[in-house]
Amino acid sequence: MIDTHAHIYASEFDHDRDDVVRRALEQGVEKILLPNIDLESIEPMLKTEAAYPEVCRSMMGLHPCYVDGNVKQTLDVIHSWFDKHNFIAVGEIGIDLYWDKTYKAEQEMAFITQLNWAKEKKLPVVIHTRDSIEETLTLLRKEQDGSLSGVFHCFGGSVEEAKAINDLGFHLGLGGVSTFKNGGMDKVIPHLDMNYVILETDCPYLAPVPHRGKRNEPAYVSLVAQRIADLRSCPINEVTTVTNKNVNQLFLL
Numbered sequence: 001m002i003d004t005h006a007h008i009y010a011s012e013f014d015h016d017r018d019d020v021v022r023r024a025l026e027q028g029v030e031k032i033l034l035p036n037i038d039l040e041s042i043e044p045m046l047k048t049e050a051a052y053p054e055v056c057r058s059m060m061g062l063h064p065c066y067v068d069g070n071v072k073q074t075l076d077v078i079h080s081w082f083d084k085h086n087f088i089a090v091g092e093i094g095i096d097l098y099w100d101k102t103y104k105a106e107q108e109m110a111f112i113t114q115l116n117w118a119k120e121k122k123l124p125v126v127i128h129t130r131d132s133i134e135e136t137l138t139l140l141r142k143e144q145d146g147s148l149s150g151v152f153h154c155f156g157g158s159v160e161e162a163k164a165i166n167d168l169g170f171h172l173g174l175g176g177v178s179t180f181k182n183g184g185m186d187k188v189i190p191h192l193d194m195n196y197v198i199l200e201t202d203c204p205y206l207a208p209v210p211h212r213g214k215r216n217e218p219a220y221v222s223l224v225a226q227r228i229a230d231l232r233s234c235p236i237n238e239v240t241t242v243t244n245k246n247v248n249q250l251f252l253l
C-alpha cells in the first residue's frame, strides 16, 4: 500500500516518528508521500524525506489555507525550490472556502499559477478542496489542456462529483472519512470507478474508525483499504492491487 498524503513531518510526530514509520512498514505501507503546506513546513518535510529515503517522497506547493496578502512573494520562494530538489508532485494546492473567504481571489490566482508549474515541470498535482469542488472543477476545466493529472485528496463528495473529477482525468484520494459512519461514503464508494481511486491518511488528521478523533498515522491506510473492500464486497488485495497500479501511473515513485 502507499499512503499518498501524510504530514508525518508535523510536530505531532516529533517524539515517535521512527515508530510511526516502522508501524507503517509492518502494516505493508511501502511508500509515504509528503505534501507541503507553506514556507515553514519545507524544512521539516525535507528532513523527514532525508531520514527515510526509501519510504518518503516530498511534494512542493502552497496550501490554499496559507494563501494571504503575501501570496506573490511566497509563491516565488516555493517555485524556486523546484530548481533545488526533485519533487514528485505540485501539492498540496487548491481552494478552501470553508475556513476563510477573505483571500478567495488570491487562492484562485495561486491555484492557477501552480497548475501552470505542473504543466511546465510535467508533474501531477495534489488538490485540496473544502466547500469548493465546483469552483475548483471550473478552474481546472479552463486549465486542462490534456497534460494535467492529479488527485482530489480527501474526497468526500457525491458519485456525480466523482464522475466530474474522473472525466477531467483526475483521481480521488480516499482516506479516513470513508470509514466514518455518518460520512455518507458508504453510498458513494460502491459506485466509484476503482481505476481512479488512491489511498491516503492525511495524518495527523482524520484518523479512520476505530481511531477516529485520535492522531492518525500511515499504518492506518490499511483500515481505509479494508473499508473500501467491505463496501465493495471484494477482497482487500483487489483494492490494494488496483490502487497501487493507479499510484504508479500517477506518480513517478
Ligand SMILES: [Zn+2]
Pocket (backbone or CB within 6 Å): 005, 007, 035, 092, 202
Ligand atoms: Zn494535507
